[in-house]
Each structure stands twice: as C-alpha cells, then as structure tokens.
Amino acid sequence: MRAGQRLVGFAGLYYGRPRWLRPEQLRRLQLVAAQAAIAVDTRQALGRERGRADVLLAQERTRREFMQIASHELRTPLTVIRGYASLLEEGSLGEMPPAAQRALHTLMDKASEMRGQVERMLLLTRLEDGAAAQQMTELDLRTVVTDAVDRVRPQVALKHGTLHLELAAAPLTVLGDPERLATAVDNLLQNAVKFSAGPPEIEVSGDRADGRVRLVVKDHGIGIPAVARPRLFEKFYRVNDPELNNVGGTGIGLYLVRQVVEGHGGRVEVDSQPGQGSAFEIELPVAVEGPTRA
Numbered sequence: 213m214r215a216g217q218r219l220v221g222f223a224g225l226y227y228g229r230p231r232w233l234r235p236e237q238l239r240r241l242q243l244v245a246a247q248a249a250i251a252v253d254t255r256q257a258l259g260r261e262r263g264r265a266d267v268l269l270a271q272e273r274t275r276r277e278f279m280q281i282a283s284h285e286l287r288t289p290l291t292v293i294r295g296y297a298s299l300l301e302e303g304s305l306g307e308m309p310p311a312a313q314r315a316l317h318t319l320m321d322k323a324s325e326m327r328g329q330v331e332r333m334l335l336l337t338r339l340e341d342g343a344a345a346q347q348m349t350e351l352d353l354r355t356v357v358t359d360a361v362d363r364v365r366p367q368v369a370l371k372h373g374t375l376h377l378e379l380a381a382a383p384l385t386v387l388g389d390p391e392r393l394a395t396a397v398d399n400l401l402q403n404a405v406k407f408s409a410g411p412p413e414i415e416v417s418g419d420r421a422d423g424r425v426r427l428v429v430k431d432h433g434i435g436i437p438a439v440a441r442p443r444l445f446e447k448f449y450r451v452n453d454p455e456l457n458n459v460g461g462t463g464i465g466l467y468l469v470r471q472v473v474e475g476h477g478g479r480v481e482v483d484s485q486p487g488q489g490s491a492f493e494i495e496l497p498v499a500v501e502g503p504t505r506a
C-alpha cells in the first residue's frame with residue numbers, strides 16, 4: 213500500500229488452494245489497497261499531528277510556568293532592593309556624597325523598570341492561565357492613578373520632565389481589580405516617559421461623564437505612525453523605527469492594557485501625531501453606587 217511514493221503497509225491475500233486472479237479482480241484489489249493506503253496514511257498523519265500538538269502544549273505550559281515562577285522569584289528580592297535604595301535616598305542610613313546620590317537615582321530608576329517588567333510578566337501569565345480570576349472590588353480610580361503617578365515621578369524627574377495631574381473632585385468609582393488596573397496605568401505612564409525624546413511632558417486627567425469614567429494619559433513625545441496604530445495593542449508588537457533601537461521593551465505593555473480594560477467592560481483608544489505626542493484614553497463603566505434595592 214503506497215501513499216504517493218511512500219510505502220505505508222502491505223495487504224496480503226491467502227487462499228487455501230492455488231488460483232489465478234483475473235486482471236479486473238487484480239485491479240479491484242489494487243484499488244482496495246490504494247484506498248486502505250489513504251486511510252492508513254491519514255491516520256498516521258493525524259497521530260503525528262496529535263503528537264506535535266501535545267509537545268507544543270507541554271512546551272507552552274512549561275513556558276508559562278517558568279514565566280510565573282521567574283516573575284514571582286524576582287518580585288521579592290526586587291522589593292528588598294527598592295526598599296534599601298529608598299532608605300539610602302532618604303538619608304536614613306547616613307549622608308551620601310553627591311556622586312553616590314546620582315548613582316542611587318539610576319539604581320532606583322532601573323529597579324523601577326525591572327519592577328514594571330516583573331509585574332507585566334506576572335499579569336501576562338495570569339491572563340494566559342485564565343484560572344486566576346480578577347479580584348473585583350468597588351474602588352476609586354483616583355487612588356489607583358495617584359499611586360501610579362507617584363511611582364513614575366522619579367523616572368520623570370530623572371529625565372528632567374514634568375507631570376501634571378488633574379483629577380475630578382468627586383470619587384471616580386469603578387468596579388475593578390486594583391492590582392490589574394494599577395499595572396495598566398503604570399504601563400501607560402512608563403510609555404509616556406520612555407517614548408519622549410527630550411524631557412517628558414505628561415498630562416494625566418481623570419473625570420466622569422455619561423456613566424463612564426475617563427482617564428487620559430497624554431504625552432508630547434515621539435508619537436506613533438498611523439500605520440502602526442491598528443496593531444499597537446497586539447501582543448509583542450513594537451513600532452519598527454530605527455530611532456527606537458535603544459528604547460527597551462517587550463511589546464506586552466499595551467496588550468495588557470487592552471486586556472485589563474476590556475476585562476473591566478471598558479475600552480482603550482489612542483490618538484497620536486508623529487513628532488507631537490500621543491494620548492491614550494481609557495474608559496470604564498461607573499460602578500453602580502449604593503444598594504439598588506427599592
């Protein structure tokens with residue numbers, strides 16, 4: 213039995229007594245053998261594909277587990293490094309010479325960058341895992357944004373930039389997972405710093421209209437070419453620009469932003485002018501306040 217040029221098996225006929233087959237009987241038998249060959253070949257191919265799919269699945273599981281373990285294991289020592297670095301910065305461990313202070317700023321900056329990366333890896337594995345549910349609670353988005361802004365301020369200061377924050381006077385209550393929302397806002401802020409060629413000028417505003425909470429992170433950085441905008445929120449997508457060669461990243465930040473925001477029933481959009489800057493806008497539904505019972 214052949215499938216194309218490949219021998220996939222043998223079909224044998226045994227008779228009690230010797231006999232000759234007529235040519236058309238022989239042709240019929242050859243036809244049956246050819247059909248059996250197709251069936252055997254298809255089955256073997258299916259088996260090979262299943263084997264390959266199982267190997268790929270196992271590899272994917274291992275990759276996810278590795279990312280999860282690696283990010284978990286990095287998180288704890290990083291917290292300690294950042295803790296000691298900020299003690300040094302505050303002067304709690306004694307006076308530091310100016311050169312050491314400058315080195316410390318860079319150390320803090322790089323530790324924050326690593327923290328961002330670790331948080332992104334953790335969130336990515338959690339989202340891909342699907343098992344870890346969102347921890348939804350009623351929260352004031354102003355707190356999430358203020359904390360995120362405080363986290364990014366040292367990076368803005370290091371690049372001699374400015375960050376202007378304008379939040380509504382009344383609470384911006386949403387039903388959300390505070391950790392995931394924080395990672396989303398961190399990502400937008402870090403991008404605003406990263407993709408500004410000179411000192412970053414960032415404006416963050418949060419308000420509420422028509423039953424939606426709106427958060428805008430606007431920068432005056434390098435902007436995003438129109439062709440890149442439709443793919444911006446894809447996993448691992450990065451704008452292919454030789455000028456960006458020295459800007460580090462993995463292309464998962466905006467993917468996570470969209471996953472988180474859409475997981476909260478919201479949407480994220482971008483408006484950008486190359487050379488002038490970008491504005492990312494997140495909209496989330498306002499949480500129904502108080503008991504709705506009559």
Ligand code: ADP
Pocket residue numbers: 399403404407431433434435436444449450451452456460461462463464465466467489490
């Ligand atoms: P990463 O920052 O790790 O490259 P992201 O998913 O956060 O990944 O962003 C994807 C790409 O979108 C970036 O590589 C960059 O080219 C572009 N981008 C994101 N935010 C901005 C911004 N504020 N200004 C200009 N380009 C941006």
